[in-house]
Amino acid sequence: MSPPGIGRRAAMLLGVQFGLAGVLAWRMRDLQIVQGDRYKLLAEENRINLRLIPPARGIITDRTGALMAGNRQNYRIIMVREQARDPAAVLARLAELIELPADRQERAIREMAGRSPFVPVVVAEHLSWDDVVRVSANAPVLPGVEAEVGLSRFYPDGFSTAHVVGYVGPVSDADLAKMESPDPVLQIPRFQIGKTGVEQRLESELRGEAGTLRIEVSASGRVMRELGRAEGTPGRDVELTIDKGLQDYAMRRMAGQSAAAVVVDVTNGDILALASAPGYDPNSFVFGISSAEWKGLLADEYRPFANKTVTGTYPPGSTFKVAMALAALEAGVVSPRDVVSCPGYTQLGNRRFHCWKHGGHGRVDLRRSLSQSCDCYYYEMGRRLGPDRISAMAHRLGLGIAHDLPMPAVSTGNMPDAAWKKAVKHESWTTGDSFNYGIGQGFTLASPLQLALMTARVAGGIDLAPRLVRAVGGVAVPDPAPVALDIDPRHLAAVRDGMFAVSNEGTAYRSRIVDPAMLMAGKTGTSQVRIISAAERAAGVTSNEQLPWRRRDHALFVCYAPYDKPRYAVAQIVEHGGGGSAVAAPIARDILLYALHGGLPPLSAYPAEQRDAIEKERLAMPPEGQEAAATPARDPA
Structure with a gap:
């Protein structure tokens, strides 16, 4: 028979062992059951990465x-x-x-x-x-x-x-x-x-x-x-909304120029082309542009990176006379039949503001003021209107507004009023400022997009907003309901008639369309980038061809067609191109005809005496999908 003390000690040890086993069992239950999901997640996160x-x-x-x-x-x-x-x-x-x-x-x-x-x-x-x-x-x-x-x-x-x-x-x-x-x-x-x-x-x-x-x-x-x-x-x-074929044609038609063209659908504001020349190859940035190509693009004075259509702003020159004519008619300071005398200049104090035509245009009414682009007529309209009424009309036509497009750096341009000059220049508005305003110079700036929209609004009589996106994710962006432009239809008709005269009788006659179903209305413009001194004017103004490229005038043209049922409006600028009628108008006409025909138009759309030259010009254009192989040599600055 074993001693009693041994049994008690064994029992105590056994009790301790059972106690420890119980604690371990409880802890295992806590880890595996109560907190099992938490620790399983931690283990998975250590083992599995996302x-x-x-x-x-x-x-x-x-x-x-x-x-x-x-x-x-x-x-x-x-x-x-x-x-x-x-x-x-x-x-x-x-x-x-x-x-x-x-x-x-x-x-x-x-x-x-x-x-x-x-x-x-x-x-x-x-x-x-x-x-x-x-x-x-x-x-x-x-x-x-x-x-x-x-x-x-x-x-x-x-x-x-x-x-x-x-x-x-x-x-x-x-x-x-x-x-x-x-x-x-x-x-x-x-x-x-x-x-x-x-x-x-x-x-x-x-x-x-x-x-x-x-x-x-x-x-x-x-x-x-x-x-x-x-x-x-x-x-x-x-x-x-872009038409790729039209966009490509516009770029090829402007090859070798620093230029921009915008095409707008007059019926709904859709932008069919936003062409800014020269371009650049975006694939170079995806694949990694070389240092030599990058430096070449930056050094090019034609600024291939600049989107001249929406970020570029320029004095609109005589294309602004479309807005001036409407402002004068709406304000009642002139009627279509009223005449203004143009002796070749307008005297203001001891300063003369010259018309582009040295001998003047004589007696000029509204239609002739547009067809011949008489500066003296619009000096007088500037005097009668003042800056605030001019600015208000410009804004109604879409000028001086940063339009809502999915493009970076869309420019506002500048359609100043008296308050603007006081705030920015800290000076009062002068009559000379109004004269310059009247011919689209001075403080006035507009982008090609704005000029195209102005032309489309005048042509269609609709308060259009430009649109660049038709659908996202297969869901169509709805066409805005057309709203009539808040301008007297009779005044719009008078200005359209003057624009028709520009293309078919006046300054843009050489760039007319002869197809009776597609007759064009337009307005030429030439904006100065330099000041012509009195001495130079007395000795004879230096021609653009004799000036370095950067000192030449900008060439502009706005147009729409068909005249009797407008469908497309075009704004064209050629930087330092010289005269709008000689340089910008032929390009804009070709782009407009391409839009109307949905491709290259037949030669019969052009004046008979120009058809051989047009055909040769087409053969000299870069092939489809390609820009000019090299930018022409620039004139020395």
Whole structure:
């Protein structure tokens, strides 16, 4: 029989053991049942990573569905430093198979050095399928190198649509700094966003939403396998009002010029062309523009990066006489039959304001003032109206307004009044200011878009708003209900008659359309960029051809057709082109005819004596889809 003390000690030990077992059981129950979901989640997060999958960017098309910005497969080569072991040696072997300059190899090595050894780095992209095949066939001697495929932006028309569509580029720190709460997808290396044009202004619609990729990783973070993926939502497609064929023709017609042309549908405000010459190739920015190309674009005095159609502002010159005539009629300071005497100048104190015609136009009524572009008539209208009434009419016609378009830096222009001069120049308005206002000079500035809209409103009698987007994501942007322009129809008819006389009797007679079904109405304009001194005027004004390019006048022309049933309006400017009738009017007429015919018009639309020259001019134009091969040599500045 065992001693009693031993039994008591055993019982105590047994009790302690049972107590410890109970505590462990309770804790295991707490960990596995009560907090099981929490710890399971923590374990999954340690084992599984989520990565974002870039969404496919929405495409941009013209009004007919023709592609203006799309996506295409981008074959690229990636390298994992850990697997390559000797990245420099592997890159050297890779350079024997594909084009891989030394500076790109050095950049890849720097990128790999700045990342974890198991993170892939892009060493080459935008490769051909043949390049991929060569790399894949030599995989045994290229450790750590893989070929993969993604999507990159592509602009099939390059030069002709660059200013409208814009381009995309990698997200920069400056881009992120402008955003209050950046989309996580923007953190993806080399992710691209819109930098200018429609690509920039409709970025949120075009970008889409990222997908997710679930991958299993080791404790060190190395990818082990893919567990699943959820595809993202592609960006929404955007359909523009632009007619790509017309846009391309306008760009080719302006080849070799620093110029801009805008075409507007008179019935609804749709913009069919926003052509700014010269253009540039947006694909260069997607693929990585070279230093030489970049410097060449910046050095070009024709400013290929500038979108002259909406950001460029110019003294409208005599094209502004359309607005002046309406302002005078609406204010009742003149009737269509009233005459003003033009001796060739208007005297104001000891200063003379000259008409463009040295001997003057004699007695001039409204119709003749437009057809012959008499400056003295509009000096007098400026005197009678004053700046406030001129400014008010200009705004009714769409001038001096930054119109709501999905384009960056849409200009307001300037249609001043007396308060503007007091606030900006700290001076009172003078009669001389009104004289300059009357002929579209002085403080007056307008963009080609605004001049096209002015012409469309006058032609159709509708208070149009310009429209550039027809549909987003397949949902049509509704046409605004037409609203009549708040101008007496009789006054509009009188000004239209004067514009008809410009093209068929007056300053633009040589650029007339002879097809009876498509007769054109228009207004020429020449805006000075220099001051003509009294001494030069006395000795004889120097012709534009004798001046350096930058000191020549701007050439302008606005027009619409058909005269009896208006459909399209065009505004044309040629920077430092000289006379509007000689330089801008022929280009605008050709663009207008192309719009009316939906393609090249028959030669019968032109005056008989010009048809041979027109045919030769067509043959000399760059081929479709191409800009001029080289910009002509400039005159010395």
